[in-house]
Amino acid sequence: MSRQLTIAVAGVTGRMGSARHLREALVPLAAEGLRPPDGTEPVRLRLVLVGRDASVLERLAATCGAGWTTDLDAVLADPGVDVYFDARRPDVRPAAVSVALEAGKHVYVEKPLALEAAEAEALAKLSRERGLRTGIVHDKLFTPGYIALRRLLAAGTLGAVVDVRGAFGYWVHDGTDRPAQRPSWNFRREAGGSLIPDLFTHWSYLLELVGRPVAVAALTATHVAERRDERGNAYPVTVEDVAHVLLRLDNGATASVSSSWVERPFTPFTLVVHGLRATAHVTPAGCWITEEAMGDGAPWSDGPVGVWRSVPSPPGYEFRAQWLAFLRHVAFDEPFPWTFASAVRAARLCAAIEASAAVGAWSEVPGDSAPPIHA
Ligand SMILES: NC(=O)c1ccc[n+]([C@@H]2O[C@H](COP(=O)([O-])OP(=O)(O)OC[C@H]3O[C@@H](n4cnc5c(N)ncnc54)[C@H](O)[C@@H]3O)[C@@H](O)[C@H]2O)c1
Structure with missing residues (x-):
C-alpha cells in the first residue's frame, strides 16, 4: 500500500x-x-x-x-x-x-x-x-439516534420487530415569494430530479435494519405543479412531491413510509420501530424507547404519551x-x-415503488434474501 x-x-x-x-x-x-x-x-x-x-x-x-x-x-x-x-x-x-x-x-x-x-x-x-x-x-445510520437504534436492534431489546413507520420531508418553498431551499433540478426528472430515488434510497437501508422489503404499494402525487428556479423563472414540476408507501418485509414485518416536500414535520427524519417487547422512536438527533402499552387508561397529553426513556448514544459524525x-x-x-450492492437493492426498491404508483397495485421488489447487514 x-x-x-x-x-x-x-x-x-x-x-x-x-x-x-x-x-x-x-x-x-x-x-x-x-x-x-x-x-x-x-x-x-x-x-x-x-x-x-x-x-x-x-x-x-x-x-x-x-x-x-x-x-x-x-x-x-x-x-x-x-x-x-x-x-x-x-x-x-x-x-x-x-x-x-x-x-x-x-x-x-x-x-x-x-x-x-x-x-x-x-x-x-x-x-x-x-x-x-x-x-x-x-449517512442517517451514523447519526446519534440511528446509532442508538442499531444498538437496540443488535441487543434484541425491542424483541421481534413487527411493524415500522417512517416519515421524512419538509415544506419546500415554490420560489415565488422566497427562494426554494432545494435546487430546482430536484423537481425536474429530465435534470436528474426525483422524490423516490432521492429519499427512498435512505429508506431502503433504514428498513433493512429490520428486514428486506419484498413488496410495495405506493400512492404518489404532485401537488405543486409549477415552481420557480434560481433565476425566478417558472418551470413545470415533473417529479412527485409526496409518496406514501406500504411495504412487506422478508421477515413478515409490515411497514409504512412517507416522504413529502409538501409537509411541515413535527420531527425530522423519523422512524418508529414496534417490537414485541418495546417500541423505539428515532430521529437523527435521538432515540427514545418505551415498553408501555398506552391503552385505554392513558391520559390525553400535549407531549409524548406515557414514559419514553432516552437511549444514550455517542455523538454522530454522519458523513465523516x-x-x-x-x-x-x-x-x-x-x-x-x-x-454498490446496497445501492442496487435501493434502486430495485425505488423501481418497484414507481411501478406500483404507476399501475395502482402491489409490486414485488426483486432480490435475494440476504440477511439485514446494518444492525
Ligand atoms: N445524503 C443526503 O442526506 C443528501 C441530501 C441532499 C442531497 N443529496 C445528494 O447529493 C447530490 C448533490 O445534491 P446537492 O443538493 O448538493 O445539489 P447541488 O445542486 O447543490 O449540487 C450539485 C452539484 O452537481 C454539479 N452539477 C450540476 N449539474 C451538473 C452537470 N450537468 N454536469 C456536471 N456537474 C453538474 C454542480 O456544479 C454541483 O457541484 C445528489 O445526488 C443528491 O441526491 C444527499
Whole structure:
C-alpha cells in the first residue's frame, strides 16, 4: 500500500459536496491521515477538487490545500488517482462512475447511485468484475439516534420487530415569494430530479435494519405543479412531491413510509420501530424507547404519551464516520458493508415503488434474501 491515497472529489461546489463531504469529512480526515492497524506512519490523503467553474474551485481549493481541475476526463484517466467520489447531480453520475471503474478507481458516491435500477446493477457488476471497492452514502445510520437504534436492534431489546413507520420531508418553498431551499433540478426528472430515488434510497437501508422489503404499494402525487428556479423563472414540476408507501418485509414485518416536500414535520427524519417487547422512536438527533402499552387508561397529553426513556448514544459524525470507514476499507482492507450492492437493492426498491404508483397495485421488489447487514 502506498503511503498516499489521492481522492478526486466531484460535485464539490454543491450543497452536499462542499459542506458535508469536503468541510465536515475530507478536510479533517486529510489533516489526520489514516492510521494503519500496525501503528506505522499514517497514510496521507491528497484531495483533487473537480468541477466546472475554475474560479470557485480555485477559491475552495485554497481554503483546504487541495488541488483542483475542471478536466474530469483527465482526472479519471490519471493513474495517480486512487478514489473517485461523485456528489454531482445523479443523472450525470453513472457515466462518470463507469469510466472511473473502467480506469481502475475505487468509487464512493452520494445517493442515489443511478436513477434506473438497470444502471445501478451494471455499475455494481462492473465493480465486482474489476475487483474494486465501492461505497454509497448511508449517512442517517451514523447519526446519534440511528446509532442508538442499531444498538437496540443488535441487543434484541425491542424483541421481534413487527411493524415500522417512517416519515421524512419538509415544506419546500415554490420560489415565488422566497427562494426554494432545494435546487430546482430536484423537481425536474429530465435534470436528474426525483422524490423516490432521492429519499427512498435512505429508506431502503433504514428498513433493512429490520428486514428486506419484498413488496410495495405506493400512492404518489404532485401537488405543486409549477415552481420557480434560481433565476425566478417558472418551470413545470415533473417529479412527485409526496409518496406514501406500504411495504412487506422478508421477515413478515409490515411497514409504512412517507416522504413529502409538501409537509411541515413535527420531527425530522423519523422512524418508529414496534417490537414485541418495546417500541423505539428515532430521529437523527435521538432515540427514545418505551415498553408501555398506552391503552385505554392513558391520559390525553400535549407531549409524548406515557414514559419514553432516552437511549444514550455517542455523538454522530454522519458523513465523516462513513468516509473514514470507506477509506480504511480501501487502504487496509477493513470491512465495509455499504457498497454498490446496497445501492442496487435501493434502486430495485425505488423501481418497484414507481411501478406500483404507476399501475395502482402491489409490486414485488426483486432480490435475494440476504440477511439485514446494518444492525
Ligand atoms: N445524503 C443526503 O442526506 C443528501 C441530501 C441532499 C442531497 N443529496 C445528494 O447529493 C447530490 C448533490 O445534491 P446537492 O443538493 O448538493 O445539489 P447541488 O445542486 O447543490 O449540487 C450539485 C452539484 O452537481 C454539479 N452539477 C450540476 N449539474 C451538473 C452537470 N450537468 N454536469 C456536471 N456537474 C453538474 C454542480 O456544479 C454541483 O457541484 C445528489 O445526488 C443528491 O441526491 C444527499
